[in-house]
Amino acid sequence: xxxxxxxxxxxxxxxKEDVTLDCVYETRDTTYYLFWYKQPPSGELVFLIRRNSFDxxxxxxxxxxxxxxxxxxxxxxxxxxxxxVDSAVYFCxxxxxxSYGKLTFGQGTxxxxxx
Amino acid sequence: GxxxxxxxxxxxxxKGKDVELRCDPISGHTALYWYRQSLGQxxxxxxxxxxxxxxxxxxxxxxxxxxxxxGGSVSTLTIQRTQQEDSAVYLCASxxxxxxxxxxxxxxxxxxxx
Numbered sequence: 001x002x003x004x005x006x007x008x009x010x011x012x013x014x015x016k017e018d019v020t021l022d023c024v025y026e027t028r029d030t031t032y033y034l035f036w037y038k039q040p041p042s043g044e045l046v047f048l049i050r051r052n053s054f055d056x057x058x059x060x061x062x063x064x065x066x067x068x069x070x071x072x073x074x075x076x077x078x079x080x081x082x083x084x085v086d087s088a089v090y091f092c093x094x095x096x097x098x099s100y101g102k103l104t105f106g107q108g109t110x111x112x113x114x115x
Numbered sequence: 116g117x118x119x120x121x122x123x124x125x126x127x128x129x130k131g132k133d134v135e136l137r138c139d140p141i142s143g144h145t146a147l148y149w150y151r152q153s154l155g156q157x158x159x160x161x162x163x164x165x166x167x168x169x170x171x172x173x174x175x176x177x178x179x180x181x182x183x184x185x186g187g188s189v190s191t192l193t194i195q196r197t198q199q200e201d202s203a204v205y206l207c208a209s210x211x212x213x214x215x216x217x218x219x220x221x222x223x224x225x226x227x228x229x
Contacts, residue, residue, distance in 0.1 A: 013221070033215050104160065106157065
């Protein structure tokens, strides 16, 4: 069975601090896909990134970076120099071959960035 | 349309009534999902449609919940004899259908059962 764990329920930082959101996943498949979504106060989930199981390269997009480590089954998300607009709920999700198409989400991490 | 559209945005219903929630996916997307998000909680999978395949209904919490997708496009989630614990935001998403494809979400329907 597939499972995604986001152990951090809430994180509070001050603007310009760096923050890392943790995501640990479980799957028996060798082919799978990992995703991060952002849910701002408006409520609509926004896709941020997809990573497949064969590509362990880390990725950087502006202030956002993702660290994928198969050895520890983790796909962590770092925001550098956080801003108030980064305040949102962030969800990590997994899609594997045994549940074709079904996205399993973690419980989410509430990030609050204070000015 | 440009994105996933859900209607209504908000629905208040009396306990015991039936409700229908509608989802218009992105044109051309073959996969459609329904999730439920209770206040302060994560995303609970309800049902998944992929093309003409039989839907994955494994997440439906009871037989009061059902969903259909007509013509491979619009989907309706029906909740019969609503209960207060059904109060939540119901989110619809669609994707192009490939295993690697990301899902795009609608703005959700906030259901309140009084």
